[in-house]
Amino acid sequence: MIINNIEVFVCCPGRNFVTVKVTTSEGVYGVGDATVNGREQAVVALLEEHVIPCLIGRNAHDIEDIWQYLYRGVYWRKGPINMAATAAIDMALWDIKGKVAGLPVYQLLGGKSRKGVGLYAHANGEDIEQTLDNAQKHAAAGFKAIRLQSAVPGLDVTYGVLGDKKDYFEMQGNRPLPPEETWSTQKYFNMIVELFDRARSRLGNEIQLVHDVHSRLTPIESARLGKLLEPYNLMFLEDASMAENQDNYKLIRQHTTTPLAIGETYNTIWDCKDLIQNQLIDYIRVAATHAGGITALRRITDFAAMFNVKLAPHGAPDLSPICFAAHMHLNTWAPNFGVQEFVGFGDQDLPQIFPHNTEIVDGMAYISDAPGLGVEFDEEAAKAFPYKRSYLPISRLEDGTMWNW
Template structure:
């Protein structure tokens, strides 16, 4: 089954997405997500100028060989642009292979390890009372796990505390700058979880995202302060570069730790997994380079009692989300799946087979990964340059966002 054509489709139904669509001489097509939020055009150039020309004519069934060729053959390996580009191609090829087999992707991977997958949603509020109310609303809808964020007194709205659903930019279409204070944050956040447990009890799993903003000793202190509230996890406690710092955090708190959404390869996660410094690995299909490497990462994690928890925000398309779900249904060490409901216009462009009910997800049983792209509708949403925010301390020092 030869690859005859490859399309790179850029569309913005609510936010920007990059999609790889592969065509074969047997009439089968597959799509994969290659979105890198805020740097979409860099991936498009990598695909169009470097990968697509050497993909045409190859055997679409030789997924492993194609992945190795693009990874090892580039010499300049790894990095978010490279891995997102490879990930889009790899996911599209797995979509084709599962369609050729006439089965959903999870069956091709080895079959389901469970009937459904627990997911968590996001709740936030400018003040503690609002955040508690919003967590309660998700519980009323049947969700059993909620990530809770709250505004910090004395600071303007920061990540996770407003209701924005897209990238942010100022009036000149340049990155929005946010203001941060670690001291104010660390004093306030334990009060949020004290209120949540006092008012909602312990029947809901609570998660919290630090977004890489603490040093290891600060993260250790916060984890210890949060222990009475039995968090499901503390996410991205320190910058991803500080992997050895997790040793210090681990020595001082029993709050479970999750990290990985900005990781690009198994090498980013190896030390954390092998030393059991984390409890959940949050890498996602598009950023990790596709289905092929994600299987290896999940297997390595399983050996060391680390569970999966694929990043599932709206900065990846439904094609990536579907691939994550198929991997999660298969993975024996699945932990939880992030679920940030897509905008209606996004779902119209990317119709899919996956479902959500009673706080659980299922990828569906359509052949392939179950998501397609409506190219005609996609063309009505042209790309618009956008950025993720930039973060500064109160004295103006650039900080982690």
């Protein structure tokens, strides 16, 4: 089962996606997601110039050795670009192995730990009322966990609120340079408790509530927020503060019992090692695409289980349905799975390019038993959506100081 061809495709059906296709001498192929939002072409260059030439002629079944080759075999380890390239190759090889075995990937990981995968939906609004109206729609559709994000009065733009965009998949493709957004912690604190107080009144106590701070707060501010939100029994508070200094979460943890989640920008187990083993977080949110693929995320999952930390993979719309499928197989297997973020699959363009058979019923996702990952890539359909240079926003405080977006 020799690798004889690897191709890289970039398409923009509303957002840019980098897709890798690995083909073997027997004609069996697998697909992987290598998207890094706003740095897509950097991953393409790494793959085409440095990774692919090293893999032609290798045995596609040697997933572990190839992963180690791409990680240990380079002097410049880690980083989002390197790990996304590694992840895409890894996913594609798991896809191939499943197809050859005639089994879905979750069976190769050890089989099912659950019948379906619990999802949390996003409820966003230009004010609290609109956020809660959208949350009620998700609850009526059967979702048992919902993330709440409302615009902050006094700020022109707030993270998680779409403004005049129809949905997440329109946010990319129209940003030739990074847009700038303004942040005010004080204005945020003026509204956040009211959001969750009214949410509990309207949604009751059965719906699990999530909120994403998106690293806007300092650790002591996050500690204050966690304490303020304790009466509303959140499922978790996501990305309360940056944790490049992982000791930041010691400060937050000692002040609040609100569960904490972090990890969507992490690229290796080393980024979250201290957070997990010191039990400073409750959910780890790494994404397969950005943290080295299925092979690496399985290791993080097992390590987290030792310290009562649950898996809650990142599910942003800049991760393609291939990554979502990888998460679904990991979530179906992982004994310490918590919840999967879910923002939908966009309009008909995305399912046309990435055909799959995942079912969403009453807030639960059910992976198909198709061999491999169970998602395909239509090269011809993708040609209608060429790459567009685009960026995520940047954030500044009201006095102009650069801040975390």
